[in-house]
Each structure stands twice: as C-alpha cells, then as structure tokens.
Amino acid sequence: MESLSVDEVLTTTRAVRRRLDLSRPVERSLLRECLAIALQAPSGGNDQGWHFVVVTDPSIRAALADRFRRGAVEYAQRTVRPPRPSRPRSDAERAARRRVMGSAGYLFEHLHEVPALVVACVDGRVENLELVDQATAFGSILPAVWSFMLAARARGLGSSWTTVHLMVEEEVAQLLGIPVSEVTQVALVPVAHTVGADFKPAARRDVDDVVHWDHW
Numbered sequence: 001m002e003s004l005s006v007d008e009v010l011t012t013t014r015a016v017r018r019r020l021d022l023s024r025p026v027e028r029s030l031l032r033e034c035l036a037i038a039l040q041a042p043s044g045g046n047d048q049g050w051h052f053v054v055v056t057d058p059s060i061r062a063a064l065a066d067r068f069r070r071g072a073v074e075y076a077q078r079t080v081r082p083p084r085p086s087r088p089r090s091d092a093e094r095a096a097r098r099r100v101m102g103s104a105g106y107l108f109e110h111l112h113e114v115p116a117l118v119v120a121c122v123d124g125r126v127e128n129l130e131l132v133d134q135a136t137a138f139g140s141i142l143p144a145v146w147s148f149m150l151a152a153r154a155r156g157l158g159s160s161w162t163t164v165h166l167m168v169e170e171e172v173a174q175l176l177g178i179p180v181s182e183v184t185q186v187a188l189v190p191v192a193h194t195v196g197a198d199f200k201p202a203a204r205r206d207v208d209d210v211v212h213w214d215h216w
Contacts, residue, residue, distance in 0.1 A: 009154050011201040016158030017103040020192035022113040026056075026157065031116060031191065034151035041144035044136040049123030050144050051183060053176050056116050063175055064119075064165075065112035068188060071167035072108055092203065107160065107190065114190040119165075119176060120145045121183045138186065145187050158194040161187055 004012070035052055043049065055061050089097070111117070122141035126134045149159045165172050165188045172188075173180035 004154055009150050012199040013150050013153040014158075014199050014202065015100075015103075015160040016192075016194055016199075017107040017160050017190075019195045020107075020110075020114055020158050020160075020190065021195050022110060022115070022192065024115065024193045026116045026191055026193065028056075030152075030155055030157065031118075034148050034155065034157070037151040038144040038148035041147045043140035043144070047123070047140060050141055051121040051123070051178075052148075053119040053121065053178065054116060055119070055176070058112075060175070061114070061117055062112040064117055064172065064188075067168050067171050067175065068111055068162070068165045069108060070171075072164040074167040075164045096203065107162070111190060114192050116191040118148070118189040118191055119172065119178075119185055120148075120187045120189065121178060121185050123183060125181065126184050137184070141186050145189065149189065152191055153199075156193060156197060157191055159189050159191045161189060163187055 031054055035054075038052070039048070039050065055064055107114075120141060122137055124137060126137045129137065145161070149161065152159050163186075166185060169185050170180050172178070172185065173183075178185065
C-alpha cells in the first residue's frame, strides 16, 4: 500500500464488511505488528490488562461465527434498549443507515469466512462497578482496539468493530477458554485484506453541531 499520512489513516479507517477479501489469509506477522502497535495505547494506571484472542482456525472461526449470529439475533429481539438520539435524521443519514444495516447483514452471513477474528478483552469484570471504574476499565482497552484497527488500515487490512457476541459472552468464553469470571470481553474485530484500498472520509455531522465551548 502507498504510505498514508496520520490524518489519512484516521479519516479513512472505515468499518469494512462487504470489501473484506474472504479468499486471502492474513499473515500472522501482520497481525502481530498491528497488535504490537495496539499495546502502545494508554491504559488506566498503566496496568496494561489487555488480552487479544486471535482466531484463525477455520473450525473455531465457524463456531465463533455461530455464537456471533445467535448474539445478533438476541440483540435484535431485545425489549429493553438504550435510548437513541432524538434529533431528526436527514434523508442522507437515513440512507447511510440503510447501507450500514445491509453491510452488517452481509457480515452476519459471511463472518465464518473472514480469515482472522480478534476478540479483545480486559482484566476484571466491570458490570457491577461504579461508573468511574467502568470508564477506567473500558478506557484501558478500547483505545488499544482502535489503535489495532488503525494499524491494520495502514497495512492494507480492513476491520470492523462488532459487539453483538457479548449477548452470549459466556458461550464465547467457553469456546475460546477465556476465564469469564476474571476477564471482560469488549469487542470482536473481523480482519482481512481489503478488496481495493480507496476508502474515503465518511459524511459526518458538522463539528460546530457537536462541540460545546466552556458549557453545554
């Protein structure tokens, strides 16, 4: 890949689903490079409680994808949901959301074919902690996951941040040997070489719509 600037990597690292190359393996050396970069991310108290389970074995990928799909169905069927933004959506935003849902459906069907699935985890359980401690825990792993995805983009790899497998976290933990009472899973990231590399910045809200200077 032609070398990308920092700004280009930051603005063109997209959630890649349809354009993952399902026929080409991802070299372990590339994954190790991306993970080594991820470990330079900050963590609370410099505890470095990161863990990444990298799944490339086809049979385990298939079993993990099956649990992902079951989690996705449970997620879609929930009766209690977090509140969504109440601001009106533009036609362009609604169209973009339909495209996202379509590509998510594609990943749902083809996840088992993605050559590498990375499950990111952090030491400890967070569900019963106070908000400040939850924020510290998630803030000690999510930057590392994003750094991994940025490093992957810089090396011609595509990825996508997914979380629906957390609906069946214990089943995933049992499959992968993760000590669920001691470790919290936070994301499942499919990784593959991309079909083409011409990713562009996405349409986003204007910065003045979301920035509050000195007070809300």
